[in-house]
């Protein structure tokens with residue numbers, strides 16, 4: 001028997017798993033309840049657990065250790081004693097007097113903190129702790145849970161860009177307990193059924209557009225969804241074309257099939273206000289939104305100037321503009337954006353050699369969720385349900401001969417990333433029959449969305 005399994009049997013003897021009818025913190029009913037608190041009274045097991053965790057992670061990378069209150073606190077303490085990495089203590093609630101600190105211990109802004117959770121279910125308590133630690137300027141990148149109930153928590157945390165690992169998974173544990181006859185047949189069947197159903201729900205289902213709409217506050221986000229539902233299209237056409245008459249001609253013919261048109265105003269040789277007037281007219285007639293893919297990325301004031309001035313005067317016509325957050329959250333805070341215009345952030349580009357790492361992506365996602373002007377983001381992974389996900393880098397013939405490394409099939413964007421909208425350019429405008437091709441993409445993407453509901 002492996003060292004890990006041997007350890008689990010020892011803690012199992014302490015009664016950390018209880019069988020029956022339980023209501024979890026989230027309100028979910030469960031036939032199983034896992035509680036690691038008894039380990040706090042067994043220093044020998046706390047040491048063993050710390051050593052198992054040390055085997056999984058290189059603690060020389062960390063300046064602090066913190067446990068999600070309260071069950072993980074003794075574990076974090078033991079880990080700190082074994083690794084010599086200083087401990088900080090996160091309070092669950094403010095004590096209401098004295099210093100009113102939420103985090104106790106000695107730390108400073110910018111320190112890299114390892115976070116430990118005992119049992120992960122939805123990941124919600126973990127997220128609360130992460131937010132409080134980040135508010136203090138601490139950097140959370142790596143997290144470890146002792147046991148994953150396999151109910152979506154790990155996925156939930158990963159999609160926000162954190163590295164999270166788990167020592168044990170409930171499925172493996174139940175199999176092991178069953179193998180050595182520690183579970184009654186009926187018990188095992190009930191438990192497996194419960195977890196199977198939950199896992200399937202978490203992995204397979206996605207929110208419908210109607211459900212997503214309820215989570216959005218910005219009128220442009222709601223409008224984009226209304227258009228999609230009405231026209232049964234989640235296709236955004238990327239008209240990366242240098243001549244305005246060509247763009248107008250194409251948009252006239254495929255306007256009925258798309259929910260958005262994305263342009264790069266700065267590549268149009270003959271850009272003019274009359275082009276914009278015509279484009280706006282078609283967008284209103286055929287019902288689609290106008291995206292300017294300007295990818296603002298400068299400091300706040302320059303972004304502001306680029307948005308409102310110059311020959312493009314983007315804020316006077318675009319419904320949506322894309323922005324990078326390389327300059328930080330303040331770079332998009334004072335843009336004076338019209339109320340009927342929204343932002344889409346770029347968390348993760350579609351290019352396979354992109355430079356953004358998980359930490360950067362996580363920061364962009366967090367800023368995006370908190371900024372009321374942001375309706376969604378471009379990323380190559382599933383993101384928080386409060387954001388719309390936009391997927392460029394789409395082509396039917398992805399990855400063939402390694403020539404299209406930056407592209408994925410539209411179905412994959414919905415299956416793997418649970419995207420909301422695909423953005424397609426060359427695959428449509430370089431094809432022999434753009435209308436026919438656009439319709440193929442629309443149909444594929446809409447079916448992919450519907451089958452995942």
Ligand code: 6AU
Pocket residue numbers: 238240293322346348349350351378392393394423424425426427
């Ligand atoms: O389908 P394509 O590759 O011909 O066009 C994709 C369009 C281009 C890119 O500038 C843009 O999508 N894009 C973006 C966006 C939308 O911001 C992000 C990204 O990660 N990759 C990408 O290609 O206009």
